[in-house]
Amino acid sequence: MSEQEKVLAPLLEINNLAVSFRSGRRTVPIIHGVSMRVAAGERVGVIGESGSGKTVTALSVLGLHDKRRTRYGTVSAIEFGGTDLLRLPPKDMRKLRGGDIAMVFQDPATSLNPVFTIAAQLLPVLRIHQNLSRRAAHEAAVAALAAVEIRDPVRVLNSYPHELSGGMRQRILIAMAVACRPRLLIADEPTSALDVTVQATVLDLLSELVTESAMSLLLITHDMGVIARLCSYMYVMYAGRVVEQGPVKDLFQSSWHPYTRGLLQSTPRMNGPRPRRLATLTAGQSDLQPDVSITGCSFASRCPYAIERCYTEVPVLASAHHAASCHRWQELVASGFAVANSLAPTPSAAGGQDSD
Amino acid sequence: MRTPRLRTGTLAARLARTVGVLVVISLIVFLALRLTPGDPAALLLGPQAVGQPGYKIELANLHRQMGLNYPLPVQYLIWLKGILSGNLGNSNQNGEPVIRLLAGAAPPTLFLIGLSLAIAIPLSIVIGTTAAYRPSGIADRFVRALADLSLATPTFWLGLLLVILFAVRLHLLPATGYVSPLVSPMQFARSMALPVVTVVVYLVGVLTRYVYAEMCEVGAQDYVRTARAMGIAEPTVLFRYALRNALIPLIAIVGVQFAALISGAIVVEQVFGLGGVGQLMLQGVVLKDYPLVQGGVLLITILVTVVTTLADLLYRWVDPRLT
Numbered sequence: 001m002s003e004q005e006k007v008l009a010p011l012l013e014i015n016n017l018a019v020s021f022r023s024g025r026r027t028v029p030i031i032h033g034v035s036m037r038v039a040a041g042e043r044v045g046v047i048g049e050s051g052s053g054k055t056v057t058a059l060s061v062l063g064l065h066d067k068r069r070t071r072y073g074t075v076s077a078i079e080f081g082g083t084d085l086l087r088l089p090p091k092d093m094r095k096l097r098g099g100d101i102a103m104v105f106q107d108p109a110t111s112l113n114p115v116f117t118i119a120a121q122l123l124p125v126l127r128i129h130q131n132l133s134r135r136a137a138h139e140a141a142v143a144a145l146a147a148v149e150i151r152d153p154v155r156v157l158n159s160y161p162h163e164l165s166g167g168m169r170q171r172i173l174i175a176m177a178v179a180c181r182p183r184l185l186i187a188d189e190p191t192s193a194l195d196v197t198v199q200a201t202v203l204d205l206l207s208e209l210v211t212e213s214a215m216s217l218l219l220i221t222h223d224m225g226v227i228a229r230l231c232s233y234m235y236v237m238y239a240g241r242v243v244e245q246g247p248v249k250d251l252f253q254s255s256w257h258p259y260t261r262g263l264l265q266s267t268p269r270m271n272g273p274r275p276r277r278l279a280t281l282t283a284g285q286s287d288l289q290p291d292v293s294i295t296g297c298s299f300a301s302r303c304p305y306a307i308e309r310c311y312t313e314v315p316v317l318a319s320a321h322h323a324a325s326c327h328r329w330q331e332l333v334a335s336g337f338a339v340a341n342s343l344a345p346t347p348s349a350a351g352g353q354d355s356d
Numbered sequence: 357m358r359t360p361r362l363r364t365g366t367l368a369a370r371l372a373r374t375v376g377v378l379v380v381i382s383l384i385v386f387l388a389l390r391l392t393p394g395d396p397a398a399l400l401l402g403p404q405a406v407g408q409p410g411y412k413i414e415l416a417n418l419h420r421q422m423g424l425n426y427p428l429p430v431q432y433l434i435w436l437k438g439i440l441s442g443n444l445g446n447s448n449q450n451g452e453p454v455i456r457l458l459a460g461a462a463p464p465t466l467f468l469i470g471l472s473l474a475i476a477i478p479l480s481i482v483i484g485t486t487a488a489y490r491p492s493g494i495a496d497r498f499v500r501a502l503a504d505l506s507l508a509t510p511t512f513w514l515g516l517l518l519v520i521l522f523a524v525r526l527h528l529l530p531a532t533g534y535v536s537p538l539v540s541p542m543q544f545a546r547s548m549a550l551p552v553v554t555v556v557v558y559l560v561g562v563l564t565r566y567v568y569a570e571m572c573e574v575g576a577q578d579y580v581r582t583a584r585a586m587g588i589a590e591p592t593v594l595f596r597y598a599l600r601n602a603l604i605p606l607i608a609i610v611g612v613q614f615a616a617l618i619s620g621a622i623v624v625e626q627v628f629g630l631g632g633v634g635q636l637m638l639q640g641v642v643l644k645d646y647p648l649v650q651g652g653v654l655l656i657t658i659l660v661t662v663v664t665t666l667a668d669l670l671y672r673w674v675d676p677r678l679t
Contacts, residue, residue: 062585068490098587105585110578115600115675125586160676176586 011216012038012061012080012184018073019056019065027071030056031240035319036218038184043210043217045227045248047263048237054220055106057237058186061085061218062103063093080184099129102177104206106189108169112161118145119157122176129180144179145172148205167198171205178209185210188220203229224267228252236260239298246322256324256333258303297327305332370668374661378654385653386432389646396448396644397422422448422646435650444654445647449639454651457636462655464534465632467544468624469617471552476559477610483560484567485594485602488575499564506561511620515554515627522550532629551628555621559613566609570602577601604675611667615660 019031031053038044046054059065061078063085078085080101085093097103105111113121119141126137126144138157145153148171161169170190177185190206191199207230210217219230227234227248234251236244236259244257255261262281281302297303300310309327317325326332397418398406405411419425423434438445444454487499523531529550535543574580575598583597584590622634629635633652640648672678 064581064584094587094589096587097585103585105578105582107578111582113579113583113597113601114677115604116597121583121597124588124592128587128589162677173582176582 009040010037010079011040011042012036012078012218014057014061015075015077015079016073017057017060017076017078019053019060019076020071021065022069022071029240031060033073033076034237034240034242035317036235036242036245038216038218040183040216041214042233043219043231045219045221045231045234046237047221047224047227047234049222051239052237053240054222054237055188056240058103058188058218058220061184061186062097062101063088063090095129098125098177098182099180100182101184101186102180102182103186103188104170104174104177104190107193108166108173109161109193111173112169114161117158117160118164118172122157122172122179125176126179140179144175147178147209148172148175150175166194167202170194170198170202174202174206174209178213178215181213182215184216184218186218186220189222190219191226192221192223206230224252224264236263241298241325242317243299243326244324245317250322254333256322256329257299257326258305258332258337259299260324261337297325305337370665374665377661378657381657382436382650382654383432385650386435387428389644389649390428390431394644396646397424399644400448435647439654444651447640447648448645449643449648454647457648458633458651458655461631461633461636463536464630465618465621465625465634467537467548468551468555468621468630468632469614471548472555472559472617473610473614475552476556476563479556480560480563480567481599481606484564485571485599487564488568488571489590489594496568499568503561503564503568506557509557511554511558512623512627514557515550515624518550518554519627534628534630534632547630551624551630554624554627555617559617562613563606563609566606567602570605571598574598574601600674604671607667607670607674611664614663618656618659 014034014036017031017034018029020027020029022028034053034057036044036046036057046057048054056065060072061080072086076086080096083092085096088096112118119138122141122144123134123137126132126140127134130137130140132140141157142153145156150156150168150171156164156168156172164172170193174190185206187206191202194202203226206217209215217230219226221227231248234246234248235242236251236257238259244251244255244260246256251260252264255264259281266281296311296313297306297315300306303310305328307328313327315325315327317323395415397415400418401411401414405414416425423431426434435445442455444458446453447457483499487496490496519531522529529546533547535547537544571594575594577598580593580598583593588597619634621632622638624630625632625634626638633655637649637652639645640652
């Protein structure tokens with residue numbers, strides 16, 4: 001499977017993306033050279049904790065950052081079907097948005113305009129990208145809502161967002177996104193704000209829609225389970241960098257980076273032996289301070305395997321199909337991630353006193 | 357677009373509240389006028405009449421004529437009874453019916469406020485939105501400086517400056533006076549131009565700041581990002597999707613501004629000699645013309661209540677979550 005995917009031409013190719021935001025007189029680097037590829041029809045997941053730069057990366061693809069405050073790296077490029085999106089004129093970018101590239105956002109409660117009916121928000125999208133008449137757009141809207149399994153599309157079209165449930169709203173946002181048959185769908189934590197029971201149905205729906213219209217999917221999440229369910233390839237982000245990339249199967253079987261490993265171990269599983277206590281990652285926050293990130297691995301302060309080198313030298317991510325940006329990954333994998341040095345956290349620091 | 361429904365219950369409740377407000381206001385005005393020092397009859401006779409022979413008798417006669425010889429509650433009830441039969445009494449100054457005086461003074465005031473709002477609201481929306489679209493840009497800085505300047509400029513001063521420039525120096529527009537649009541639409545427009553500009557400058561200063569602040573906040577909302585992410589053109593995003601959300605607080609502010617304008621218009625009416633309600637009331641207060649002031653306050657109260665009610669209904673129309 002992995003060899004097969006390598007052959008496919010990339011639809012989206014993010015090359016060495018560096019993003020920094022200006023805040024007052026300071027410029028804060030957020031993304032430090034991220035590269036990703038999404039082939040046509042491929043489903044790629046991006047995982048990472050809050051502030052790791054997943055959403056910033058996705059918004060860069062659509063050019064949705066505030067232009068006045070955003071600086072991209074000089075060697076950064078986001079190629080989509082052969083054009084560099086970072087250097088695309090705003091007019092052309094706008095045509096791509098909602099047309100060839102669509103996005104589903106995290107919070108359905110705030111992502112729909114509260115003072116407009118669903119029809120007033122959905123119809124213009126259809127009319128802009130498909131040049132439909134009012135009536136044709138209305139029919140297309142009904143069909144789009146039916147496609148996301150909304151039972152009474154005509155009534156829902158005449159509803160205001162506050163009259164609908166969270167699951168319905170997310171379905172509507174998905175319908176808006178896929179209505180114009182995009183080639184790439186970016187879903188930014190599409191289920192994080194939903195009830196657990198609704199999450200599964202929305203994920204299944206997304207999966208179906210992507211398969212049906214042969215879309216590529218770039219799925220952003222902090223939930224390993226969501227990646228396992230939907231994606232074939234994944235990127236793990238930490239503090240504005242990709243720390244590990246590889247086929248989902250490979251990563252779940254054998255992750256190379258201590259952070260990925262920590263994430264997987266802290267995910268509760270339904271099958272297999274039940275651990276006495278769920279593993280956790282050491283507390284701490286990904287540090288966005290530029291001077292700190294330059295001097296070493298940004299995960300070092302939380303890493304149980306960190307050695308001196310980790311604080312002085314930034315590890316590089318190889319461009320291999322499965323790769324990790326860690327100085328010690330080979331020896332760690334070979335040793336089965338045995339905690340082998342004094343920098344390891346004590347159990348109390350790692351676990352806390354959680355009740356079961 | 358679906359029209360939000362309005363419950364009749366809400367309307368009835370509002371109406372009942374309005375009547376309550378009117379009663380309370382009428383009581384306050386009635387008492388305020390009578391409990392402050394000064395005798396309208398004495399004022400009418402003038403200071404030179406004091407001590408003249410027959411002054412006391414004349415004063416008593418005048419009191420009887422004005423109905424001031426009755427106890428206060430009775431006076432109040434007589435006034436209320438008059439209102440219910442459409443009679444607000446006669447002015448102390450010249451015996452003209454208050455209703456006729458007010459009817460003559462209302463058009464200039466209403467035109468002044470109405471025209472000013474009709475110009476200032478769209479203008480503030482366009483300026484505020486444009487500035488919010490590019491915060492800390494040139495437009496933004498210009499707008500904020502302009503808004504500060506207009507707020508810091510006293511309206512009477514600006515009015516006088518305009519009169520000096522356009523009437524005295526350039527002879528383009530009349531300095532004072534009001535011409536009814538029924539008499540001559542052209543003369544009406546010329547007579548209203550300077551007063552309206554004066555009020556608009558003040559209003560734009562106030563409203564633009566609100567529009568700007570609201571649009572900045574709304575512009576950062578997720579649904580605005582959604583609209584952009586769907587490829588909606590920027591002007592549509594701003595002036596349709598974002599603006600409608602920003603309008604909600606703006607409606608409340610315009611409602612309050614209307615109330616402030618009715619009394620604030622006194623100065624502008626005075627400067628331009630429009631003969632509006634404000635000017636009429638000022639006269640009435642100085643001469644303790646009870647019926648005139650009472651009638652004027654009643655009219656203003658009714659107008660303000662009507663506008664607040666309208667704002668409330670408009671609110672529900674703009675924001676479907678409120679119905």
